Every structure is written in structure tokens, then in C-alpha cells.
Amino acid sequence: MKRLVVVGAGMATGRALEHLFEREPGRWSVTLFNAEPRGNYDRIMLSPVLSGEKAYEDIVIHDAAWYEAHGVECRFGTRVASVDRAAKTVTSETGDVVAYDKLLIGTGSDPFMIPLPGHDLDGVIAYRDLEDTERMMAMGAGRRVVVIGGGLLGLEAAAGMAARGADVTVIHINPHLMERQLDEAAGYLLRKALVEKGITVRCSANSTEILGDGGHVRALMLDDGTELACDLLVMAVGIRPNVAVAKRAGLAVGRGIQVDDRMVTSDADVLAVGECVEHDGALFGLVAPLYDQAKVVAATLTGEDAAFVPKELSTKLKVTGCDLFSAGDFAEGEGREDIVLRDPSRGVYRRLVLQQDRVVGAVMYGDTADSAWFFQLIKDRTDITDMRETLIFGPAYQGGGQADPMAAVAALPDDAEICGCNGVCKGTIVAAIEGGAVDLGGVRANTKASASCGTCTGLVEQLIAAQTGAAAPAVQPVCGCTDLTHEEVRRLIKSQALKTMPAVWQELGWKTVDGCHTCRPALNFYLLADWPLDYADDPQSRFINERKHANIQEDGTFSVVPRMWGGVTTPDELRAIADAADKYHVPTVKVTGGQRIDLLGVRGEDLPAIWRDLNEAGMVSGYAYSKGLRTVKTCVGTDHCRFGTQDSTGLGIALEKTLHGSWTPHKLKLGVSGCPRNCAEATCKDIGVVCVDSGYQVSIGGAAGMDVKETEFLIQVPTEAETIQVIKAVIQVYRENAKYLDRIYKWLAKVGMDWVRAQIEDPDERRALVDRFELSQSVYRHDPWARHAAAQAERYRPVASLALEAAE
Amino acid sequence: MNWIDIAALDEIPARGARKLTTAQGCVAVFRTGGDDVYALDDRCPHKGGPLSEGIVHGQSVTCPLHNWVFDLNTGRAMGADEGTVPTYPCRVEGGRILIDASRLARASAA
């Protein structure tokens, strides 16, 4: 009999023993040590045990009878302390010495505990074994738990405890969950499903300290100062191979115990298997490769030739109701291409990554029925040229299948508001259609939907088409990433409360992974205009001018235009501008058509510095690059002009100060003239004010660019204060409703002056609009130059210089 | 291959780019939404636009000057436009961005 000593009765050594006993029954005398006080069980299934779907008895792999039948001497609850490779013995922590011919190490991994202050408090645990699981099972209704880590383990722990009624919060450091296996879109859907289960999910969150009370955990503190009270804190942030015994024995250890293709360590009589090993630089954390290793271990022990070959891996999450699958490679590669399918009505997302006519990666959420088929395509490196067009639909559709362009509308819940003007929900419209209103006119007459500003017309038409089976009228979609128009996207963002870019992509069925240069800036504007407090402006979805707060020139330099409120300046400001022009070698200084001074030809790297200089002289960004408030052009008014009726300069300055920083669908220019002679050209601006003896005439929809338009009269009001309110309200209606890149005159032609005037004249509506405008300004009325010069200056410099590296 | 460590992945925003200066001009280093990295000459073949300032989407970038779109893998213009931007092997390892500088260094040594 050959003597085999096994350290660790885990899933890997358990499988190795099965193969060994199959190949050479009765030829091995095995001593099996395990630190846990039990034999081999299905660790993977701890999650169903936690959630109550299974009991521990159901997941035992090897019971006492099995060990006895194979003559295994079990030393459970006993840790191996050391190995004497010269004497070929192991010593347990209780002092027993056992001799071996061959030694197999399968000590698994240790959970990584973040060394936060307080990590050693009672009630701070990992998720690895039955003891941990039992601690978590004690968390029922009324108990509060925080889980650090939004990966596979953390989410299974969270879902298991939530199923028992505990109040669970997951803290994740990355912006989306399971970022190693999922992309943003799948991460978004997963988060949504977990939130529906009552779990609180906080992404991009950093923990700083664990607070205790009498030696027991009391709360987790985040870096923003939030304290999350908890009775139990579970850390599931990763694992480290358990190499303690191997290291002490003097075996070659890198990140794990180093083994060759035959699973032999640096000592010919010592083998290792499982999560504790490092093979060809790689570590392992899923059972599929461990089982392959176990087979090789048995072959090596019985003197046969076998080699471990790592294969493609796939991941699933064992949380009921969260069907996800991820496999293969999403990193790097020549000529890769994505195919994306989203079905918002079923909450389905599929993405395939192709490379040279092969599938190299797949992510799926919601419907993973075909995952095995896709995984096989990846593993077999199948040439998919012939089925490329329909590949994404899965095996059932080979030869047919098509995405449904009306899926987004079909997916809407009945209470989703379609017509914002008249507060008409989808359910009401569907009822009207079922009641016989089969065209737009009928629906309008019955429900008033789309009868006011008309921007929801497209959606109503799609609903009619979806209900009656008629063809929806051809429309101009935003871009190739979607079949929806701008107006439809805007309405759906509001009615479905979509507050992030991935939410829009998924719920509205975007056909690409992350949009394109046409839709991303539009979505960024819609989201920030509708949800100023919830949505974080995304610089990467902005055109370069807005991302860098300067206009790019054809030679790659930039122009810098400081604000000159109402066109009024001072000798000090002029001196500061002159100094900056000298200091940064500005080739051209020009007076603009907007009553201010443009410094043209500034190098990108110099931008933060020149801004800092101008800031110090009291000047701020003029937003000359923005789809937002540009200038308020004024004339001299009553201050100096013998015809002036009101203080047009003062009003212009007041307007510019309160409006600056606001983002709008297109650029927004204002003019204030002191009398109808109109020296400020107010009647060809987006919004113009002409002062008269009796007050202020506000008109809108002018332009003097590619189209020259005179403004249309909107309203006359008696005071400066009311003028400002009216203008804020107009800007807000425009911000909330217009299509991205429509200036006021274009939008006005679509919704009609009567509708706009009705909003402004209604005092409640006007007040509500002004309030929403101010809410948004509480976030956006600031000087981006100051912020960028202080905190982002680094981004304006090259990331590195290779010329220097090479010289060093 | 001559892999040089140029920066931490985090120094480039996701769906963004930064310039890398080299002896033979600027190279744009891109990071996609999926955290892949690519390096291309920072010069659009159309009229020299700085590609590092473009909008990054999927595995492409749109030139900020006239909206030509380039495949970051191959450097080729997509759609109807024609032109190719030289690319340089580039990868992420342990959170750091490495670029193959053999072609760049050769020129700078000369």
C-alpha cells in the first residue's frame, strides 16, 4: 500500500480521491486532514443553504460511510502545522506525526479581509464555510447587515440574508456590480433586480472604518461620512490562495503554490490542487478547472501521463430571479466587434464579442437559456460566418428572428406617463385604442394625449401601431443605436424615471454597447436636464469643447473667452486679459460678435494656467463653447442714452449672472435693448427683451446664423424681477422639452407659441418652472474653469512622455 | 517587443483618452467603457484632428473636428471615409498601461 497524506478535505482533493480510488482501488492508504470539523461538502451550495432552499445534509459530498468504504483515515478539525520533506512526514497542530510516500496539498483559499480599523470586531465575518453561513442564517427580520463587496460571493450572501428577511445593504467600490464578469448594462439589470428584492445597493462607495460597541460591530462608516448601522458585517472582497503550509515546507510559492502541468510542486513527491495552486502564472477560483486538475492529480499519482490545460470559464450567479451568464474574454484583441440585443419588455440583455468570425466572449442577463450553446461556440472556436446575422437570437432562431423596434413602448408599464402636458398614461391610451380610437385623431379626441405641445405624438403613434398591428409611421431616429426619435427618448426618460446612461441603453433597447458620438451628448443633456440632482454629468459624453471648456481650433489649439457680464468690462479686467495674452503667447486677441474678448490659439496644456490667471482677476468662463447660456448682449440704456427707457445694461448683467452655467439643448443667446431702436439686436436673439416706458417686452425664437429669424412676441411684464422670472420659465420649458440641437426657433415651430405662452402665463406653472430651473442651477451655476484649474489640471497634460523614458 | 509602463489605467477616464508625447509626435492612448486600452497616432488622416479629444464609443473614436470614426483595433476609418491611423500594441497588466515602444523608441534613438 502506498501512503498518501492529504492536507485539506475540500472540493478539489475530494474529487482527486474519487478519481484515485476509481483508478487504483485498494492500493492507497490515505490520511485526510481538514481544518474544518467535517469532510468534503459542496461549498458552492452554501448559498442555497443560506437562502433556505437547501439544508446542509443535502450538500455533503462525502459522508462517513464513503470515507470508511475507501479506508480513508479522517482527521477532521485538525490542521496540519508543518511538513518535513526530508523525513517525508507531516505534523498536525496537535502534535501527531504521519509519514507519507506522496503528499497532496489542497488547502484552498483564505478570504481577504480589508484591514479597516475595527476589522477584528466580533460580528465581522467572511463568507467561506458552514460556520460563516450559520452566522448569516441567524440574521432574520429586523436584523441589519452590511455586505462589503458586490461580486459573486457578496451578492449571494446579500440575497440569501434578504430572503430571510434581513435588512441588507451592499457596498461596492466600483461603479457597477460584478465588474469582473459583467459589463455596465448587465450590471444595471442585476442591480435593479436586487433592489426589487429589497436590498440596498451602494456602488462607487468607499468604506473607511468599522465602528464597534463593547467589542461587537455597530456600524460601517463610509468616506462620505455615512454611518450604516449593522448587526453583522460580511466582507466578500476576494480570496488569497492559502499557502501557509506549503511556504513553511519550503516549496516554491508565488501567489499560489507553483505546480507544473502534472500538478507536481517543486518537490517531486508533493502535489497540490485547487485554489491554493498557481499554474503558469494563473490562479483559480471556480470549481470547473479544479475538477480538471483533480483528474490530473489522480493520473500523476498512478504514474500515468496527463497534463492540466486551462479552459474557458463561465460564471453564473446563484440568486433566484437573477439569471446571468458571463463567459470568455472581453479584454483586448485585434478586430473585435460587438453584437448587442436588448429586449426591454423582458429585461433581457445579450452581448457577444466576436473576433475573426469566432465568438470570444458572451454576457447575458434575463434569459440565459441559450448560454450553454454560446459557451460551446466559444470553447469550440466555431466559425460563425454563416449565422452572423441571427447569431444573437440563439440556436432557436437560426434562419429567422428579428429585434422588435417597438419593444421599448411595449415594455412601458400602464402607469407610465406618455403625454406630459395633459398627464395621460399609457393605460388610458391603450384603453382608448381598445375602445375604438384607432388613429391619432381618435386618441387625441378621447384622451387629449399629444393634443398640446405634440412632442409625444411619435409615442402615441407607436402605441396605436403596437395595439392595432398597423405599421408605425417612419420616423427619424436619434442615430443608428436606436429606432426612437429624440422626442420619444425624452418622454421615456421622464416617464420611466431613467436616471443613468446604462438605464437608458437597456430600457430603451439601444443596439450598441455604449452609444455613439451622436446619441451620447444628447442623452447626457436629457439626463442632466431632467434629473439635475441624481444624474452626474458625464464629461466623456460631451463634445471636446464642452469637455475641456474651450473651443477647439482647426490646428488643435483652443480659444479662451472670459465672461464680460452684459458686455461691460473694467480697465483691470482688460489689463489681466492683456497680461494673459502676453504670458501665454496668444497669437490672436479678437473682439467677438458677442460683446467680449476672445483669446485664440492657446495650447491645450496651458488652459488650466491661463484660467487660473483670469480667475485671479475675477473673471470666469464665458461658456463660449457650450450648448448653454452664451451671452446677454446689452446696450447702454438709461445709464447714458438719451432715449433709454429702462436700465437695459443692469438687467442684462442681472440676467447673465443668474442664468450662467445653465445647459440648454443648443446655444442660448439673449439681448436686452433699452428702447425699440434696439441697438442690442435683441429681436434676433433666442430670447430678446425690448424695454418700453410701461415695462419689458419679452420675445423669443430669434436667430441670425444659418437662418435669420425675427423673434416672436411672448409677453409684456411691468417689472425687471418679473422679466427675469419669465425668462427663467421660458428657458426651463425649452430645456425640458426640446430636442437636443434644436434652437428655440426650431422647437417653437414644433410646439407652437400658444402652448409656450400658456405655460408662462399660468402663474402656478411659471413658478414651478422657475423652481425647477433654480434647482438645476444649484448644481450647475458655477465656474468650471476654477474647478478644472484646481482639481483637473493633470488631465490637460500628456499622460506620460516617452521621449524622456527612452532617454533615461 | 519593448513594453514600457506609461501610466496607471485610472489616469485615463473610461471612454476617454490622454496624449502620450513621443519623439515622433503625440500618441493617443484610449480606454474604452470595457477597460480595454489602445494606442493610435494622435493625428486624424483627414485634416490632422487630435483623436485623443474625440468621443470614445464601443471600440471606436470619433474625430472631434469632422466626425470621422475610427476602429481603435485597426486604426481604419469606418463607413464611407477612407484612411488609416498607425496603431501601437498596448495592454493592461496589474492596473498599469503598457505600450510597445519598439517602433517609437527606434525613431527617438535615431
Ligand code: SRM
Ligand atoms: C468667436 C465668434 C466670432 C467672433 O469672433 O465674433 C464665434 C465663433 C464661432 N461660432 Fe459663432 N461666433 C460668435 C458669434 C456668433 C454670432 C453673433 C452673436 O452671437 O451675436 C452668431 C449669429 C447669431 C446667432 O447665433 O443666431 C453666430 C452664429 C454661429 C452659428 C450658427 C448658429 C445657428 O443656429 O444658425 C454657429 C454654428 C453652430 O453653433 O452650430 C456658430 C459656431 C461658431 C464656432 C463655435 C464654430 C465651431 O464650432 O468651432 C466658432 C468658434 C470659433 C472659435 O474657435 O473660437 N456661430 N456666432 C463669436 C463669439 C461670440 C461670443 O462672445 O460668445
Ligand SMILES: Cc1cc2nc3c(=O)[nH]c(=O)nc-3n(C[C@H](O)[C@H](O)[C@H](O)COP(=O)(O)OP(=O)(O)OC[C@H]3O[C@@H](n4cnc5c(N)ncnc54)[C@H](O)[C@@H]3O)c2cc1C
Ligand atoms: C459561498 C460560495 C459560493 C461559491 N459558488 C461557486 C460557484 O457557483 N461556482 C464555482 O465554480 N465556484 C464557487 N465557489 C468557489 C468554490 O467553492 C471553490 O473554488 C472550491 O471550493 C475550492 O476548492 P478547494 O478544494 O481548492 O478548496 P476548499 O474547498 O476551500 O477546501 C480547502 C480545505 O482545506 C482546509 N485547510 C486549509 N488549511 C489547512 C491545513 N493547514 N490543514 C488542514 N486543512 C486545511 C480548509 O479548512 C478547507 O476545508 C463558491 C465558494 C463559496 C465560498
Ligand code: SF4
Ligand atoms: S462666421 Fe463662420 S468662420 Fe466666422 S466665426 Fe462664425 S463660424 Fe467661424
Ligand code: FES
Ligand atoms: S480632421 Fe478628423 S475628421 Fe477631419
